Each structure stands twice: as structure tokens, then as C-alpha cells.
Amino acid sequence: MYVTGLRSRFFLNAAPFPAVVFVEIGRLVAEPARVSGMLAPQGRLPTKKLRVHSIAVVAARPQRALPCRSNAKRYSQGSMPMQTAFRSEERFTQDEFVRWLEQRPASDIHHYELLDGHIVMTPPAGHPHGTVEGQIIYLLQRHVRAGNLGIVNGSSTGYALPLGQTLEPDVSFVSSATLAAGPAPEVGKFLRIVPDLVVEILSESTESRDLGEKRSIYERNGVAEYWLVAPQERQVTVLYRDGGTFSTSRTFREGAIASHVLPELSLTVEAVFELV
Numbered sequence: 032m033y034v035t036g037l038r039s040r041f042f043l044n045a046a047p048f049p050a051v052v053f054v055e056i057g058r059l060v061a062e063p064a065r066v067s068g069m070l071a072p073q074g075r076l077p078t079k080k081l082r083v084h085s086i087a088v089v090a091a092r093p094q095r096a097l098p099c100r101s102n103a104k105r106y107s108q109g110s111m112p113m114q115t116a117f118r119s120e121e122r123f124t125q126d127e128f129v130r131w132l133e134q135r136p137a138s139d140i141h142h143y144e145l146l147d148g149h150i151v152m153t154p155p156a157g158h159p160h161g162t163v164e165g166q167i168i169y170l171l172q173r174h175v176r177a178g179n180l181g182i183v184n185g186s187s188t189g190y191a192l193p194l195g196q197t198l199e200p201d202v203s204f205v206s207s208a209t210l211a212a213g214p215a216p217e218v219g220k221f222l223r224i225v226p227d228l229v230v231e232i233l234s235e236s237t238e239s240r241d242l243g244e245k246r247s248i249y250e251r252n253g254v255a256e257y258w259l260v261a262p263q264e265r266q267v268t269v270l271y272r273d274g275g276t277f278s279t280s281r282t283f284r285e286g287a288i289a290s291h292v293l294p295e296l297s298l299t300v301e302a303v304f305e306l307v
Contacts, residue, residue, distance in 0.1 A: 032206075078260065081092065106129070116151060119151075123150055128145045142186075144197060156237075160232050164185065164232055166302070167182055168202055168303075171202065181209070182205050186201045189202075191222065194252050205227060254275075255272045256290060262307060266283060267288050267303060268283075285300050
């Protein structure tokens with residue numbers, strides 16, 4: 032345990048995942064151990080009486096950590112829903128974000144992106160997100176490989192976009208022309224290019240961000256086509272770039288999905304949701 036100032040971070044190990052407690056030196060409200068009940072076996076409570084500022088469930092170490100919201104009851108271990116996402120209060124550059132990620136423990140399975148300077152964490156997605164993602168990758172790859180059109184990437188591929196955001200879309204397509212224009216991909220690093228086509232699969236924890244903030248980021252950085260896939264409604268909405276904005280869109284509930292980026296693509300709504 033350590034104190035760095037008036038507002039300090041204490042990192043506690045709690046089953047089934049680590050947690051971070053933000054505390055503030057001042058009037059006593061409760062001892063941290065009594066509030067959290069999650070003191071690490073190797074840790075010791077400081078002798079000062081501390082007021083708990085907030086509690087959040089995030090994987091963390093004693094480092095520049097992902098801050099949480101300040102509602103201890105809402106984000107306590109017992110009441111917090113697993114789909115909750117966290118957003119940093121501090122702002123990070125892309126290089127700082129990379130260094131922060133390099134300090135994450137290997138056991139950390141959460142998903143992190145940099146949205147307009149803020150680190151956003153979301154937990155692993157539930158069914159049928161992964162099944163739909165795999166199906167879209169398979170269907171797009173089959174078409175793209177047949178025509179040697181470029182590459183299709185899954186959600187483990189991150190893009191360091193030119194306006195300073197770093198995103199990992201669920202599925203993305205990068206054309207051969209975009210790859211040739213560079214910069215060339217570097218092993219172990221985010222791609223510093225703008226994908227031609229991006230797919231985000233909507234879920235309870237990400238839908239509002241996918242429809243709002245991410246749409247704006249993709250639009251501002253020059254993504255040509257943005258697919259919003261809704262498994263619950265079994266529909267696909269495609270936003271088409273015209274000039275500098277996603278000025279037109281179509282929602283497909285059955286039959287072929289029309290793509291301007293991949294005009295010869297033969298892909299139906301039924302095929303996207305075939306396995307769910």
C-alpha cells in the first residue's frame with residue numbers, strides 16, 4: 032500500500048478479479064478494508080484514517096491507472112453489472128496509451144481503446160457477439176481473398192488513427208490500395224492506417240458508444256463505410272461516406288447487404304446470423 036497525495040490509488044486483489052480503490056486523505060468515513068473487504072494478502076492498511084472516494088472493478092497495478100466513476104455503491108463488487116464499461120478521467124496520447132497497455136498484466140482480458148484521449152475499458156462480450164463476428168470475418172475473407180482485394184481483420188487488430196484515437200473494431204477491411212499507400216504495418220504495433228470498412232457488433236455495453244462517439248471518430252478519420260450489426264434485431268445498418276460525412280445509410284433486415292466499398296460482395300443478412 033502507498034499514498035501519493037491527497038487522492039491516492041490503492042490496488043487490491045479480489046477474487047475473481049483485481050480491483051482499484053481511489054481514496055482521499057481526510058475525514059474518516061470507514062476503513063478501506065471494511066468498505067471493500069478486498070485487501071490483498073501481502074498488503075497492509077496504512078495507519079492514516081482514509082475516506083473512500085470511489086471503488087471500481089478494473090484490472091490494475093501500482094501505475095498510471097484507469098480512473099473510475101465516483102459512485103462507490105453503484106460500482107462495488109456486489110452491485111456492478113459485468114457489462115459496465117469504464118472511461119478514464121485523465122487524457123492520454125497514443126504513445127502514452129501504448130506504454131500504459133504494455134504494463135497491463137497478461138491475465139487482463141478486458142478490451143481497451145483510446146477515444147478522443149480517454150481510455151475506455153469494456154469486458155469480454157457475451158453470446159452471440161463472438162459467433163456473429165467470426166461469421167462476418169469468414170464471409171468477408173472468402174470474398175476478399177478470392178479477388179486479392181486486401182485484408183480482413185478481427186477485433187484483436189488496433190488502428191492508431193491520424194486524429195489521435197486508437198480503436199479496435201470488431202471487424203475491419205483494409206483494401207490493397209490503402210495498404211500500398213502506407214505506412215507499412217509493423218509487427219506488434221497498431222496499424223497506422225484508416226480501414227476502408229469497419230464493422231461494430233452492438234451489445235448492451237457498447238451500443239450507445241458505437242452509434243455515437245465511435246461513429247463520429249470513424250467519420251472524422253475518413254472511414255468509407257461503417258456497418259452496425261444488431262444481433263437482437265437481426266439487422267445490419269450500413270453508413271456510406273459521401274464527401275466528408277456518413278450522409279446516407281440503409282438498414283437491411285433480409286436479403287443482400289449493399290456495400291460501396293466491396294461492390295461485388297455477395298453477403299446476405301441471413302448468412303450473417305446463420306449460426307445464432
